[in-house]
Structures are given as structure tokens and as C-alpha cells.
Amino acid sequence: MFRRLLTLEEAKQTIQKYFEAKPLGVEEIPLLDAFSRVLAENVIAEIDIPPFNRSTVDGYAVKAEDTFGADENKPVKLKLCGTVNVGEKPKVKVERGTAAEIMTGAPIPEGADAVVMFEDTERKNGEVYVYTAVARDENVMKAGSDIKRGETVARQGQLLTSREIGAIAAVGRAKVKAYTVPKVAILSTGAEITEPGKLLAPGKIYDINAYSLSAAVQESGGKPVYLGVFPDDAAELEKALKKALASADIVVSSGGVSVGPKDVMPTTLSRLGKPGVIVCGIAVKPGKPTTVAVVDGKPVFALPGHPTSAMLIFHLLVRPVIERMTGRIP
Incomplete structure (x- = not known):
């Protein structure tokens, strides 16, 4: 018994x-192998995410004040000064009266503070006609708007799911410490x-x-x-x-x-x-x-x-x- x-x-x-x-x-493991593991450290962002001001649309980077007063019947005419592509550092500077073609996700070039969507413009002979005014920072995602430098991305004791792993990858970490x-x-x-x-x-x-x-x-x-x-x-x-x-x-x-x-x-x-x-x-x-x-x-x-x-x-x-x-x- x-x-x-x-x-x-x-x-x-x-x-x-x-x-x-x-x-x-505790062991250090590749982030790709970290799903369902328990984090043994706090993960702190060492950079802003995004790390630069970026465009949220395809269009033209401009100085917002240059577009004030623009409408369908009275467009503002700006001189095209160049192009900014995704994944590269801008090589142009937007001066008064100019606009730079820009793609979604590309860095905002120096001098620009807003982006006009392609749909609200017309391009003729090297000039851009803007039919809608934009405010400062319109169609712009500011640096650090997702994650700020110094922010805790994931905490010790957290179970790592796709959400946490994505956030950790966003701040550039390829390995983490896990139990x-x-x-x-x-x-x-x-x-x-x-x-x-x-x-x-x-x-x-x-x-x-x-x-x-x-x-x-x-x-x-x-x-x-x-x-x-x-x-x-x-x-x-x-x-x-x-x-x-x-x-x-x-x-x-x-x-x-x-x-x-x-x-x-x-x-x-x-x-x-x-x-x-x-x-x-x-x-x-x-x-x-x-x-x-x-x-x-x-x-x-x-x-x-x-x-x-x-x-x-x-x-x-x-x-x-x-x-x-x-x-x-x-």
C-alpha cells in the first residue's frame, strides 16, 4: 500500500x-533560433527606429511653405532638383522653390520638411506643378517615431514571440541572451x-x-x-x-x-x-x-x-x- x-x-x-x-x-543564441525562448536580459535600443526622417509616400520632397496656397486652379511651380531613392543617402539639397523626387521609405533630403504625393502633382519639362498644399512634416515619419534610442525593446523574463523578435531585429541585434x-x-x-x-x-x-x-x-x-x-x-x-x-x-x-x-x-x-x-x-x-x-x-x-x-x-x-x-x- x-x-x-x-x-x-x-x-x-x-x-x-x-x-x-x-x-x-544563460546562453547567447542567434535571434533566428530565439522563438519561444525566455529572454535573460533587457534589450535596449542603441539607435532610433527609423534612424532617419523618411517619406511615407512616393512623391516630391519640398519645403512646406513653398506649397502654401496651391490648389487645382492655381498650382505652385517648383524646379526639380534631383531624386532620392530607397536605401541611399540623399545627394541633393532642397532649396526654396525646388523639389526632389522621393520614394516611399527613402530619407528626407536636407532642406525638405514635407512630401507631396505624386497624385497631387504634375511634372512638365523638369518642373513640378503642385496642386495641393502640404503642412510641415506631412507624409514624413520622424526618426525614432517607432522606437527611440535608449528605449527598452524587450525585458528580461519575456517569452519571445514573433512580435518581440521583430522588435529586437529592428534595433540591429542578431543574438540575444536566453535562459x-x-x-x-x-x-x-x-x-x-x-x-x-x-x-x-x-x-x-x-x-x-x-x-x-x-x-x-x-x-x-x-x-x-x-x-x-x-x-x-x-x-x-x-x-x-x-x-x-x-x-x-x-x-x-x-x-x-x-x-x-x-x-x-x-x-x-x-x-x-x-x-x-x-x-x-x-x-x-x-x-x-x-x-x-x-x-x-x-x-x-x-x-x-x-x-x-x-x-x-x-x-x-x-x-x-x-x-x-x-x-x-x-
Whole structure:
């Protein structure tokens, strides 16, 4: 039979007593690999975004005051002084009475303070006829209007999504510091378990838990390490658990935790290292047979074999540990 059943809260407190779930470390990674990672630094913009005043339309860069009074019946005539293309430094200067052709996204040339859209102009013989007046800064995006230099673009502890990654790329960062992803060894036990993809023999069932738990580990921010299916044999199980502990930061198994003659997980765990089994049965349903051990500083969660029970206990006990180790929750 089980030892005294712990309440769920007592089980959580016991796990916290013997294992402090915290980030394993920090590593610098390429920004392209940073999706779904947790940022381990504040990212501060070192430049304005955009870094220069830019045109938001195709048209002509002008001095706004030169267009005052222009209308359909009385256009203002300006001399074309050059062209400003996207991606290049302007080579022209807009003086009084002149206009420079400009493309969307191109830098505003010296002397200009507004842009007239092509639709409101007509070009004849090197001169531009403006049919609509523009105000100062009209059709101009000012430097720093998206992100100002010195502004915090992303904060430590943030989960990096496409939004944060785009903002970080905008300020020129190609790498970021992120918390190390914990490795979680996944193994299933039971003579009746068969890996998906293999022929299902009479009396056998396919392994649901290893696949659903691996996906749940990824959802939590961890990296699953699938080790396979093992029989309810103490020696084989001990060997598998030692391999799991050597290759991962957390071990999650399913099956072999009840009180039947083939349920050898608790006794096997007790032989692996100190302090050993710290939880052996929880007063929850489903999930009562859950066993938790800490072996030489690494937690081992032995979940029930029933898929519903395994997933319930994973989300109640294992997921918070993984999320603390990834930095997703403090």
C-alpha cells in the first residue's frame, strides 16, 4: 500500500523543499533560433527606429511653405532638383522653390520638411506643378517615431514571440541572451506498451503517454528526450533511469507506480540516490499513485500509466517546475 497520502498542496511543498526549480543558466543564441525562448536580459535600443526622417509616400520632397496656397486652379511651380531613392543617402539639397523626387521609405533630403504625393502633382519639362498644399512634416515619419534610442525593446523574463523578435531585429541585434532550455527525459514502462509505428500484437496498446508528455514538455518550454519503452523489470528500469538522469535535467516516466507486483518504480527510485522518493501517493483522483523522487539534485516524476492521470499530474506538478527552470515563471 501507499505511505500516507499527501494532499496536492503538501506534495507541491515537499517538492519545493527538496528541489529548487530555477533557470539552469544563460546562453547567447542567434535571434533566428530565439522563438519561444525566455529572454535573460533587457534589450535596449542603441539607435532610433527609423534612424532617419523618411517619406511615407512616393512623391516630391519640398519645403512646406513653398506649397502654401496651391490648389487645382492655381498650382505652385517648383524646379526639380534631383531624386532620392530607397536605401541611399540623399545627394541633393532642397532649396526654396525646388523639389526632389522621393520614394516611399527613402530619407528626407536636407532642406525638405514635407512630401507631396505624386497624385497631387504634375511634372512638365523638369518642373513640378503642385496642386495641393502640404503642412510641415506631412507624409514624413520622424526618426525614432517607432522606437527611440535608449528605449527598452524587450525585458528580461519575456517569452519571445514573433512580435518581440521583430522588435529586437529592428534595433540591429542578431543574438540575444536566453535562459538554457532544460532537457526532460521521457520514458514509458509496461509489458503491454508498444511504440507507435510497430505492429500491435494481441494484448498490447500503443504508447500514448510518451508522445503526449513530450508535446506537453515542449509547450512548457522544455526539450523532451525520448528514451523509449521499458518492461516492468527492476534491473532494466534502474538502468534506464540512470541513463535518463545522466542525459537530462528532469525525468518523467509513466506507469509502474501502483501497488501491483509489476509496479516496481518506487522501489527502484529509492535505490538510485539521495534523498530518493519524497512523494509516494497523492490524495487526488485521478493521479493517486504518483511518485516523486529527487536523485542527486534532479527531480524524477513517476506518473500513473493512465493517460488522463498522467497528463493531469504533469500539468499540476511537472509543468510549473519546467516553467520555472526555463524562466517562464519566477
